[in-house]
Amino acid sequence: MAAAESVAAVPSSSLVADTAPVPETAETAAATAATSPATAGPGSEAMVSKAALATKLLSLSGVFAVHKPKGPTSAELLNRLKEKLLAEAGMPSSEWTKRKKQTLKIGHGGTLDSAARGVLVVGIGRGTKMLTSMLSGSKRYIAIGELGKATDTLDSTGKVTEEKPYACKDQGHSEDKITQEDIEGILQKFTGNIMQVPPLYSALKKDGQRLSTLMKRGEAVEAKPARPVTVYSLSLQRFQPPFFTLDVECGGGFYIRSLVSDIGKALSSCANVLELTRTKQGPFTLEEHALPEDRWTIDDIAQSLEHCSSLLPAELALKKPKPEESSEHVLSCEYITLNEKKGEDDVIKTC
CATH class of the missing domain: 3.30.2350.10 (Pseudouridine synthase)
Known part of the structure; x- marks a missing residue:
């Protein structure tokens, strides 16, 4: 379900932490908080934790699977996943895309009807570029x-x-x-x-x-x-x-x-x-790999990405980013429709 690709960008908005204004990047936020005096108190510790989670979230790249229940569309489920991850990292969704040079790129490959349930393959970070192969697989x-x-x-x-x-x-x-x-x-x-x-x-x-x-x-x-x-x-x-x-x-x-x-x-x-x-x-099964909603956390997804990386063919393995790419996060939130001769209805959505 993939070959031709069309992209419609959605306007961006800014990322602001719940507890205090966030420095220019999640990485510098973590560094600043880590060097703060120990007497700063519990609020400072919470900020360190949120900044670390934000940094970890933005560093995630790869492909994993979630369990889609009956009811929501695939796009609605993806939005729910994104909201949970942003909330865990202290990044209010309404402020998220205003932030310069940072975005959470996440998408799904292979749409399931709202009345259907089961495996929905998700790409995060540079993993969104791997979703095309998920459409053509069995x-x-x-x-x-x-x-x-x-x-x-x-x-x-x-x-x-x-x-x-x-x-x-x-x-x-x-x-x-x-x-x-x-x-x-x-x-x-x-x-x-x-x-x-x-x-x-x-x-x-x-x-x-x-x-x-x-x-x-x-x-x-x-x-x-x-x-x-x-x-x-x-x-x-x-x-x-x-x-x-x-x-x-x-x-x-x-x-x-x-x-x-x-x-x-x-x-x-x-x-x-x-x-x-x-x-x-593809290689993702409902019983072994699909994360239920109560496991949609940054740590659980990081573990799943590590586990699932071994399931993918060598040619799909993520290449290590170039030094200039390692701290850069593309600013975009888009719908990408991939049409292949055998499956024009499949939509990969990235946010």
Whole structure:
């Protein structure tokens, strides 16, 4: 989900510590506080601690994973993460981007729908430049589909547009309900290199606007043409009519919602996604690497970055910064949309 890149900068604002005016950089703040007299009292010690945390936060670089719950969008979750980190370091968000030559660069690679949960890969510092590779890598999902019901969004959040009995009319016995064997029998046609039509409710764009935005306005939207996608593995984990659970490993630009809908049609019925969990993205797994919200701290993320660095290919390893770059933090807060031929809907957001 990455190739062409467009950047829209968001205006910056300044960084001011909660307890006292902050010196020109977090690094000089730490040095100044460290040389203050011991008699300065608890307030001075707190400032030393905050300055040290600010310095550590601004030095973080790499890629890690967080656990996105159902509800917020990927962008909203990223903002929540940023707010927590800035607050821990004593950097009020409303003042943050006014600060010269300092910014917290953070972004995500591989958007998850608001109704989905699971692994969301995050880049911080120079790690935001590594996110493109996360878009084109493989992803794994557990999806629960519901037979007999179609929606305009192809998942349970949408408006029901069609209801059908889930019977095997194509098998010549329309009175019989769909069986586990029926589903397993048609999965092979959705495995390998296949063509897939993206959902109308998606971040794919028409004339610079998302299709989902146009749909919500009630505007007429034509379906995008089918495009090549890859499914590495696809298996039925459970079938308890009308619900079925799939384990899917796929490449970039693949839509689980379209898959479930197409499976319903192949069974002469219809279907939508009831629940969706991303269990793996690239080398990052939900169980082992995704940090829950109660571990979104500067120290926990620093440890995760160190642990996760060994998971990345050597060519993606972060290069040591040049001396003139080591204390410089680019002043910017932007949305970067990366479009690849297989996944134009993926957005990398950096702040």
